[in-house]
Amino acid sequence: MAKADHIPAPAIRRLSLYLRQLETFDGNKRRTVSSRVLGQALGLTDAQVRKDLAYFGQFGHPGIGYRVPELIQRVRRILGTDKKAKVLLVGAGNLGRALISYRGFGKRGFDIVAVFDNDRSKVGKETPPPNSVRIRGLDDLSAVVRSHGIRVGILAVPADAAQGVADVMVGAGIRGILNFAPVTLHVGPEVGVASVDLAVQLEQLAFQVSVLTP
Amino acid sequence: MAKADHIPAPAIRRLSLYLRQLETFDGNKRRTVSSRVLGQALGLTDAQVRKDLAYFGQFGHPGIGYRVPELIQRVRRILGTDKKAKVLLVGAGNLGRALISYRGFGKRGFDIVAVFDNDRSKVGKETPPPNSVRIRGLDDLSAVVRSHGIRVGILAVPADAAQGVADVMVGAGIRGILNFAPVTLHVGPEVGVASVDLAVQLEQLAFQVSVLTP
């Protein structure tokens, strides 16, 4: 996988949305879809859809549109989700436990295979089924990453612990971190970070509401 | 609040991050901060910080920087989070319950005051403390929105129920929806939507990893 350069970051973000919508269409037994229909479902223009997909190759069929199963395959390939991926999680608090039992990850090819927490009282316990996993101490993280070949980790610890844990993860060889802690993580350029700050999302809504409703 | 026009959407998103970082600085008893220092903490350039803040007014002091407590006040005012806001939540599944007990919302001025679910076996039960709330049926939603004057709701229901519930929320007068369901919601222009698709976030990381690690 050599390119990714000169492809707009927003286009890459939308690629996931295309995939999600295509899977819905596929579930409805739709065989082909035009850029216009796909765009409408996501609130985008047809030109946007065509341009985004064209960054990655020529997937469409003039006069027909895009064949749904074919495009799904291709997009999965591009995103690197054509194979199941093992993921670890640090932080077995409320949010962490909810993420462990979240079925959406499995549906999209992600498998949380190891859970870590620094709280002695939690270490050794099993998380509730489904996805029952034994909680390990942080000391084991490095060994588990190596033995399972894990590349991506979810960080669901309190803000003041987040950077420290991130350092441990990176040191163990993790290359992508999904960060739920409300802090900006500082990592090297070889590591990707995606952050979800739940309160920030609400704040954005509060702003929109205060603008929309004077 | 009349403007918001011609202000870049990314600038508005960053405003929340500025506030978060400023609160951290404030906790560390820092009195003033320059655009360079604030930017470094968030991985942004000093020019970006100055331009973003300048969209909303003149908050800085040449030669000094920005006074932390003053800027916090101003940014909160802009975001509409200077007053506590009541929020409702629909969907008392794993994710929903985790959100109810998430302390980050309260810290940033949001209060989940009502919880709804369509599952008869859940209705009437109390959610675990803290933030113990009685779960109500969806039929009560409209009345609760009106009596509490709620403007923002969190949607944490399965994908296939999401659009229907969103319609109910909008019908009841909700003006902002934080959507955790993996679907694109279609609502009128008078309603703001922020979406968090957890699997999509992981997918983005998978892509970055596959690019960064050939």
Place this chain on the structure above:
DNA sequence: CTATGTGAACAGCTTCACAGCG
């Protein structure tokens, strides 16, 4: 001398509009 606010230059993303293919 430090640090803001801002017009102007630049870069990046989106939309347009049409040639070309099935």
Place this chain on the structure above:
DNA sequence: CGCTGTGAAGCTGTTCACATAG
């Protein structure tokens, strides 16, 4: 015809660089 793929145009957001204030 219907619909893609794509240069070119248009627009939005970011960076630069400097006048200005303390």
